[in-house]
Amino acid sequence: MTEPFEFEFFVRGLIAATMVGGLAGMMGVYIVLRRMSYIGHGLSHAIFGGAVVSFIMSINFYVGASIWGFLSAVLIQWTSRRRSISSDAAIGIITTASFALGIALISRTQTFTRSFDAALFGNILGVTGSDLVAITVVTGAVLIAVIVGYKYLLFATFDTEVAASYGVPVRWVDTAFALVLAGTVVVSMQVLGVTMIAAALIVPPIVARQFTGSFTRMMVLSPLIGASAGAIGIYLSWFINVSSGASVVLVASGFFVVSIAYTSARGRLLTARGRAGSA
Amino acid sequence: MLHKSPHPDLHEPPLVQIRGLAAGYHGNRVIDDVSLDIMRNDFAALLGPSGSGKTTVLRAIVGAADVYAGDVLFRGESVRKSRPRIGYVPQLEAIDWNFPVTVEQVVLMGATRNAPLFPWFRRKDRLKAGKILERLGLDGLANRQIRELSGGQQQRVFLGRALVSEPDILLLDEPTAGVDMKTRDDVLHLLDELNHQGIAILMTTHEINAVAAHLPRVICMNGRILADGTPRDVLTPDVLKATYGAEMPVTEYRGMTLVAETPHRFGAAARNGGSSGNGNAGTGHGHGDNGHVHEEVVAEVPACD
Ligand SMILES: Nc1ncnc2c1ncn2[C@@H]1O[C@H](COP(=O)(O)OP(=O)(O)O)[C@@H](O)[C@H]1O
Ligand SMILES: [Mg+2]
Numbered sequence: 082m083t084e085p086f087e088f089e090f091f092v093r094g095l096i097a098a099t100m101v102g103g104l105a106g107m108m109g110v111y112i113v114l115r116r117m118s119y120i121g122h123g124l125s126h127a128i129f130g131g132a133v134v135s136f137i138m139s140i141n142f143y144v145g146a147s148i149w150g151f152l153s154a155v156l157i158q159w160t161s162r163r164r165s166i167s168s169d170a171a172i173g174i175i176t177t178a179s180f181a182l183g184i185a186l187i188s189r190t191q192t193f194t195r196s197f198d199a200a201l202f203g204n205i206l207g208v209t210g211s212d213l214v215a216i217t218v219v220t221g222a223v224l225i226a227v228i229v230g231y232k233y234l235l236f237a238t239f240d241t242e243v244a245a246s247y248g249v250p251v252r253w254v255d256t257a258f259a260l261v262l263a264g265t266v267v268v269s270m271q272v273l274g275v276t277m278i279a280a281a282l283i284v285p286p287i288v289a290r291q292f293t294g295s296f297t298r299m300m301v302l303s304p305l306i307g308a309s310a311g312a313i314g315i316y317l318s319w320f321i322n323v324s325s326g327a328s329v330v331l332v333a334s335g336f337f338v339v340s341i342a343y344t345s346a347r348g349r350l351l352t353a354r355g356r357a358g359s360a
Numbered sequence: 361m362l363h364k365s366p367h368p369d370l371h372e373p374p375l376v377q378i379r380g381l382a383a384g385y386h387g388n389r390v391i392d393d394v395s396l397d398i399m400r401n402d403f404a405a406l407l408g409p410s411g412s413g414k415t416t417v418l419r420a421i422v423g424a425a426d427v428y429a430g431d432v433l434f435r436g437e438s439v440r441k442s443r444p445r446i447g448y449v450p451q452l453e454a455i456d457w458n459f460p461v462t463v464e465q466v467v468l469m470g471a472t473r474n475a476p477l478f479p480w481f482r483r484k485d486r487l488k489a490g491k492i493l494e495r496l497g498l499d500g501l502a503n504r505q506i507r508e509l510s511g512g513q514q515q516r517v518f519l520g521r522a523l524v525s526e527p528d529i530l531l532l533d534e535p536t537a538g539v540d541m542k543t544r545d546d547v548l549h550l551l552d553e554l555n556h557q558g559i560a561i562l563m564t565t566h567e568i569n570a571v572a573a574h575l576p577r578v579i580c581m582n583g584r585i586l587a588d589g590t591p592r593d594v595l596t597p598d599v600l601k602a603t604y605g606a607e608m609p610v611t612e613y614r615g616m617t618l619v620a621e622t623p624h625r626f627g628a629a630a631r632n633g634g635s636s637g638n639g640n641a642g643t644g645h646g647h648g649d650n651g652h653v654h655e656e657v658v659a660e661v662p663a664c665d
Binding site: 231232239248250290294295299 | 461
C-alpha cells in the first residue's frame with residue numbers, strides 16, 4: 082500500500098495533483114456560480130494551442146501558454162458578456178481553432194518532448210521539480226487573490242450588472258479572474274490533461290453545493306474536495322494503471338454520485354419527518 | 361391613501377435628466393426618444409405592458425443597457441462618467457435565487473463605495489446593514505440564504521441593498537409584482553416614507569389602480585414615452601389604449617381615478633366578440649413577452665403628451 086511512496090516521481094505527482102485539484106476546486110466555485118462552466122473546457126483547449134506554439138517558438142511553456150491563455154480567457158469573457166445566441170458559437174470556434182492549430186503543429190513536428198498523451202489526458206510521470214514550483218506559485222497567488230478579493234469576487238459573481246452600479250469594479254475583477262484562471266489551467270495541464278480540466282473545475286463546487294448553502298463554506302469545501310479527488314485519484318491510478326487526469330476525474334465523479342445520494346436521502350428523510358409531524 | 365409628495369421646488373434643477381435616450385441590447389433599440397426629468401422629491405410610476413421597455417429605462421439609468429443615442433444626466437453630469445448614488449432594485453425574476461449568498465451579504469454589496477479598497481466587510485458597514493435590516497423588518501434573517509425568504513422579504517432585502525448605499529434616488533423594477541395586496545401596500549407605504557425623507561423614487565409596475573390612488577406622478581410608455589403627469593391627467597382611455605393596446609374604461613369614484621383593467625370577457629363566449637388580441641396586458645399577470653405589441657401601437661397612435 083505504501084509502495085508507490087518509495088518513488089520520488091510519484092510523490093511529486095501526488096503533491097502536484099493534490100494542489101492542482103484544490104486549485105481547480107477553488108476557481109470552480111466562481112465558474113459554477115457564474116454559470117460559466119463552458120469556460121474551463123474552452124480555455125484548456127485554447128491553451129493547448131498556445132502551449133504547442135510556445136514550444137515550437139522555444140518560448141518557456143509557462144510564459145507562452147499563460148499569455149495565450151489570458152488573452153483567450155479575456156476574449157471568451159468578452160464574447161459571453163454580450164450574451165447573444167452567437168456567443169456560444171464564437172467561443173466554440175475560437176477555442177477549437179486554437180486546439181486544432183496545436184494538433185496541426187504537433188503532427189508536423191517530430192521532436193515534441195512533452196508527450197501528446199500527457200497533454201491530453203494528464204501524466205504525473207512527467208511532473209518535474211519546476212512544474213511543482215510553478216504549481217505552488219500559482220496556488221499561492223490564487224489563494225491570495227481569493228482572500229483579498231473575497232468581497233468583490235462574491236459581488237461580481239452574484240449580480241454582475243447591478244454590482245457595477247454599486248461601485249464594484251466588475252471589469253477589473255473579470256480581468257484579474259481571467260488571468261488567474263489562465264494560470265490555473267496552464268499548471269493543471271500536465272497533471273490533468275486538456276480534456277479533463279473542465280471536469281476538475283466544475284465537479285468539486287457542484288459537490289460542495291450539495292452540502293452547503295453558504296458561499297464561504299463552499300469556498301472551503303470545494304478546494305478540499307478537489308484536493309482529495311486529486312490525491313486519491315493519483316494514488317489509485319498507480320494501482321489500476323490509468324492516466325492521471327481520468328483517474329482524478331473519476332474519483333471526483335464518484336464524490337458527485339455520493340453527494341447526490343446524500344441530498345436525495347436527506348430530502349426523503351425530511352419529507353418523511355414532515356409527514357410524521359403533520360400527521 | 362398616502363400623502364401627496366411635498367410640493368417640488370420649481371426652481372431646482374432635476375436630479376435625473378433623461379435626454380432623447382435610445383437604448384436596448386445588442387443593437388436592438390428597445391426604447392427610443394425617451395426624455396424624462398426626475399425631480400429630487402419625485403415619486404413616480406412607470407407604466408407599460410410587458411416588453412414595453414420599462415426595465416430598459418431603469419437599466420439605462422444605471423448603465424446596464426446599451427445606449428445608442430441621447431444621455432442620462434445625474435445632477436447635470438452624464439452617468440457614464442460619474443457613477444452616481446442610485447439605488448437599483450431589480451425585478452425579483454432577475455435574481456439567481458439558488459446562489460449561496462446570505463441576506464447580509466446582499467445588503468453589504470450596497471456599501472461597496474464606502475470602503476472600495478477594503479477587502480472584507482467592515483464592522484461599521486455591518487452595523488449599518490443591521491440597522492437597515494431591522495428597519496425593513498428583516499432582523500434575525502441576516503444569515504439566511506436569500507431563497508429561504510418569502511417574496512415580500514426578498515423584495516425588502518434588495519431594497520435594503522439599495523438603501524445601504526445612501527441613494528439620492530431609488531429605481532425599483534416591479535416592486536409590487538408577485539406579492540399579496542397587504543404586502544404591496546406595505547411596500548408602497550415604505551416607499552412613501554422614504555420619499556418623504558428626501559429620496560426620489562421611480563418604480564415600474566403593472567398595478568394601475570394602486571398607482572392612481574397613491575402616487576403623484578405617472579408615466580405611460582411603450583417603447584417611447586406616451587404620457588407623463590398626474591394620474592388624473594394621464595390615466596385616460598386614450599392614453600391607456602395607446603399604452604396597452606386595449607380598451608380600458610376609466611371612472612371616477614369618490615375623487616379617485618379607477619381603471620377597469622380587464623374590460624373584456626375571457627373564455628369561449630368572448631372569442632366571437634373579442635375586441636383586442638392583447639388579452640391580459642395590464643392586468644398585472646401578463647409577464648409574457650409582448651414585445652411585438654409596441655411597434656403597432658407606436659405606429660398607430662401619436663404621442664399624447
Ligand atoms: N438582457 C437582455 N438582452 C436582450 N434583450 C433584452 C434583454 N432584456 C430585455 N430585452 C428585450 O427588451 C425588450 C423590452 O424589455 P424590458 O425593458 O424588460 O420591458 P419591460 O420591463 O417593460 O417588460 C423585450 O422585448 C426583451 O426581449
Ligand atoms: Mg421589466
